Amino acid sequence: MADEPSWDDIFASQPSPSRDDDAARRAQRPDAADGQAPRPQTPDAAPAAPTESVPLSRRALREQQAAEPEPETRRSRRSGTATLDTPPAPTARERRRQREDDEDRVPLRKRLGCLWVLLALIVLLGGTAAAVYATFGDRIRDAIGASEPNDYEGSGNGTEVLVTIVSGDIGEDVATTLHEEGVTKTFDAFYDLLLGMSEQPNFVPGTYALQQEMSAKSALDALLDPANRRVSQAVIREGITVTTILQELSDATGTPLAEFEAVAADFRSLGVPAEAPSLEGYLAPATYEFEPGTAPRDMMQQMVNLTIQRLDAAGVAPPDRNRIMTIASLAQREAGNQEDLYKVARVIYNRLDEGMKLQFDSTSHYGAQSTGSVFTTNEERAAVNPYNTYVIDGLPVGPIAAPGEAAINAALNPEPGDWLYFVAVNLATGESEFTRTQAEHEAAVEKLDQWCREPENASYCE
Secondary structure, three states: OOOOOOHHHHHOOOOOOOHHHHHHHHHHOHHHHOOOOOOOOOOOOOOOOOOOOOOOOHHHHHHHHHHOOOOOEEEOOOOOOEEEOOOOOOOHHHHHHHHHHHHHOOOHHHHHHHHHHHHHHHHHHHHHHHHHHHHHHHHHHHHHOOOOOOOOOOEOOOOEEEEEEOOOOOHHHHHHHHHHOOOOOOHHHHHHHHHOOOOOOOOOOEEEEEEOOEOHHHHHHHHOOHHHEOOEEEEEOOOOOHHHHHHHHHHHHOOOHHHHHHHHHOHHHHOOOOOOOOOOOOOOOEEEEEOOOOOHHHHHHHHHHHHHHHHHHOOOOHHHHHHHHHHHHHHHHHOOOOOHHHHHHHHHHHHHHHOOOOOOHHHHHHHHOOOOOOOOOHHHHHOOOOOOOOOOOOOOOOOOOOOOHHHHHHHHOOOOOOOOEEEEEEOOOOEEEEEOOHHHHHHHHHHHHHHHHOHHHHHHOO
């Protein structure tokens, strides 16, 4: 067994060993090598004074490590040798933070893929929900008590709407029209109102001025009020020419005159007789009501149709239409009153039968396109045209004005008589004298001259 050092040797003055030398000596000691405990010191032995070579306590070592920067390597707490520092195990908070950092580093493509899947699910679910609501929305709202009222309140929002009721429309048709035009909120609002009435209203065809967003009751009241009906009324008088008629149509409807004139130029397309040289005489006199927006051609077609209807009702065969209309127009222009229509028609037939020229001032006026006076000038009477009966034999080529139903009837049923002449003797009342001989006629003409010489009658004779 090796000799152990004496106490004197241990406490003798010697250089202070370093921490590394001390560790090496400890490793060489037999008792350290074989695991035996070191020999205890005697009580009376005083400990050596602490020097820098004395190993630090664990607490001092921890305090020193906390104060120093974290090195990649540090001395071993037990041996003081430099060793690779093994980091302490992470705490729960550090592990959670590490997982979050790892999740943030998930590849962008993977995250975008997840996002697209999510969006697709949202769209699919939204589309399904929308389809279900569109199909069962009313039932859903009813079930949860959130149904909106199907009717507006009040008499409208001030925005005018023109609603047209066509002949033959029933309540269901009217309810549909009102809803489509934005007058009522729903079809049911108006239709249910009608169903609840003991007596159904009578809807008069026409165009009515209503408003948007009216209650069903307000809309019904407005449709039944004649004051709300919107029409263009044109009063076409008997005996006026087509030129005057077109102007009156333009004035009544606000449609430019040129549009009516364009239709008149294409008069054949309106169905006038093939023998007629123009539209003259075939626009039937009457009071017309045209719905807003009616085209000029439709207006004029309606007027021509009425003339044909009157001729058919009177029994006039199609080949005779132009002839009867011409005689009726002459009677209309020459007669001073309705009773004289039948006498004037008789004079026409009598003179034609006698082979006499008609010599009507109205025809020379029309041929010369002059108006305003009952008298004619020498130039007008001498003008050569297919209407001037002072020049031509027989009837003019066509009507010279628009005859009424009474004039058509007079042309078909003239009053019996042998008159060959007639002349107005009172232009204010339209009174005329019908005579057989030239002498009687000249006497009647003198009566007219005397009447015209009266100062109060001068304006009639200009």
